[in-house]
Amino acid sequence: MRKDAVKFGFLSPGLLYLMAMAVFPLVWSLTLSFYRWKAATAAPRTFVGFGNFLSIFFRDPRFWNSLRFTVLYVAIVVSIELSLGLLLAYILSERIRFRNFFRVLFLLPMAAPPIAVAFMWRMLLNPDAGIVVKILNALGFNMVRWLTDARFAPFVLMAVDIWEWTPFMFLGLLAAMQSLPVALYDAAQVDGASRGQAFWFITFPLLLPIMVTLILLRAIDAFKLFELVFGITGGGPGTSTESLSYYIYTVGFQYFDLGYACALSWVFLLIVLIMANFLLQRLRRGI
């Protein structure tokens, strides 16, 4: 009994910290999501039950627009980043010249803070003075308004994300490739397998679990897309690049509609949990 008390004594600071830092904000934000609270005007909170959630699902086209954009964004960038990362990892796992130089070079975009990346690309894509735009104009794309045309701006954001985060996939896959048992490849070579066959029948299946893990991590991160939107397009033109995170930020910190922003955050959390659960189940079942 006394031993239990000692154990509990040692555990309690950690538990208290966890309660204060993780559990309390969650419970508090869940409570707020049932209220209407326009905090900027110092008006009192009003209990609205599930009113905020009903508004989100049935009366808020902007939520659906931002969700649609975010899902599309995640699907496209994660697929391309995985493919490119795999390709780069495969190439750089071979013994090629300047291999170490390229490895470092490909990691640089990931090392930069996302908000710095956003402002850098905003400058590079400036329609009047951006060097990238000038090059693209010289190549005959002068009629394309990269950041100010709703048809192109989402893809520009995706391109920047791919530039920034492909190294993450590359790094994970390269590490995984280098840990694969050499004996399998030797056996395949003895059996007369080509390089392509060795890749598809040995490398790829062995990499699948790490791929799913990387997809999971990257998808959750991409789902939280904020900095690039904030720094490059501000969600525009119109709402064409407004991600779910950015919409929640706008509602919470521009309109100070805190109850509604909390409700949106909980919907966001549930979506991410469902997505993560799906991927984790695939991982547990061995894909």
Next chain:
Amino acid sequence: MQRIAWLWFGTLVFLLGFSLTCAAAGTWESQPGEFKGQTITVLITDPHSAVVESWKPEWEALTGAKVEMVVVPYASLYDKMMTDFITGTGAYDLICWPSTWAGDVMGGEWVLPLDALMQEYGYPDWDDVVPAIKLIVSWGGKVYAFPYDGDCHMLYYRKDALENPEYRAKFKEKYGYEYNIPPKSWEEILHIAEFFTGWDWDNDGETEYGIAFIAQRKTQAMWSYLDIAMQYAAQPGVAPFFDPDTMEPQVNNPGWVEAMDVIQKLTKFAPPGLLSYGYSELRQAFVSGNSAIALDWGDIGILEQSPEKYGSKVKGLLGYGPLPGAMKTYDFKAKQWIEGYNQVNFLNFGGWVFSISKFSKNPVPAYKFATYFTSPERSLLDVCGVHGYTGANPWRFSHFKNVDKWVEGGWSKESVTKYLETIQTILSDPKAITDLRIPGAAEYYDYLDLYLAEVLSGTKAPKDACDAIYNEWVKITEAHGKEKQRALYRESLGLPAE
């Protein structure tokens, strides 16, 4: 006898010293060493930080206090400020904010009313402040902010383009009439902008365009649209935002839709990068000479004067005028168009102001620092160009009189006379319309900005955008309480409460 004389002398010295101390305690003028060891924090955006930067060293040296600045981008200012208020943190003593948020900031009583401090310490020449600016720093009969900036949009035009006789003749040949200088109506502007688009009319080897304005999302583009909407949807002295009797938003009435249509058409006659123009980009682009016409506050005029500092290629080439009017306007009460010329002056934004947070732990140093740099002589240096581009425009009567200082700031006498005359005419217009100043103004305007961006990028038709804004404005009004909003809207217009 000698002892009595010494006693008298001593008493006199004491009384003199005492009265000086009392006077110093009760004056807005900062005294040597009076805030030694204290620190005040200022929340501010660029380019206004230039003002604080200018005065901070000498005020710190004088008072012994320290001024710390937190500079944030305009897009983050509202959330930084309101988060501090709502959480009661008190991280900022003095905040520089746009007065169009008065409904939230003053109405929410997040900042200190200044009346008591003004009474105790005085204020540097209150009578020198232009009445329109006195209005924007007040709420419910109390003063909540320090005036600091006189804001209204005006029209800038290239004299070398619009006044060129050859171009005027060609224009007349094409459109069948001669335009006014400065242009008088948006109908005229549409033609002029079209005429000056896509060719090198200033012979600098580059293609120029007709018009430039702020058009980027979340960078104040809605005020470009409001410049036009005021002419088609308002009449002098009659604000067009809501019906003050019913609080019904007017934003989708035919006047507003017409203005949305005009601004969409204008994008065809603007530089290719228009939709990426925030206020900084617009100013830089226009003074680099890429357009014939621009709409802005007084800031382009300041940048115009400094080829070395701001790359201006248009020094002495700009003309200034009030906002163009329209050849018809929609009367929302009568629900019909009124044919005939209509021109409305609009105090866009209202101007930047400084306020003391109600959570400030140093209200007196904050008060004295603000009065220090907004005093007549010092503030003149901030608005006339001597301190460069600060974002502050003239707001005291004395700013308009002291032309010599403006000349010192890089202006020619002819240019500055016309520039000041234009601004003073707008600011002193008793029927000029003040900006939306009710609680939720930032949110109303964010939705206006949002759907305007869709119109400018061509993804939404003007009528659909106006209808979408209307729906959002209805929701916002209901969320804040329709009756409460109606009362505050009426109050902001100076209408009697019912």
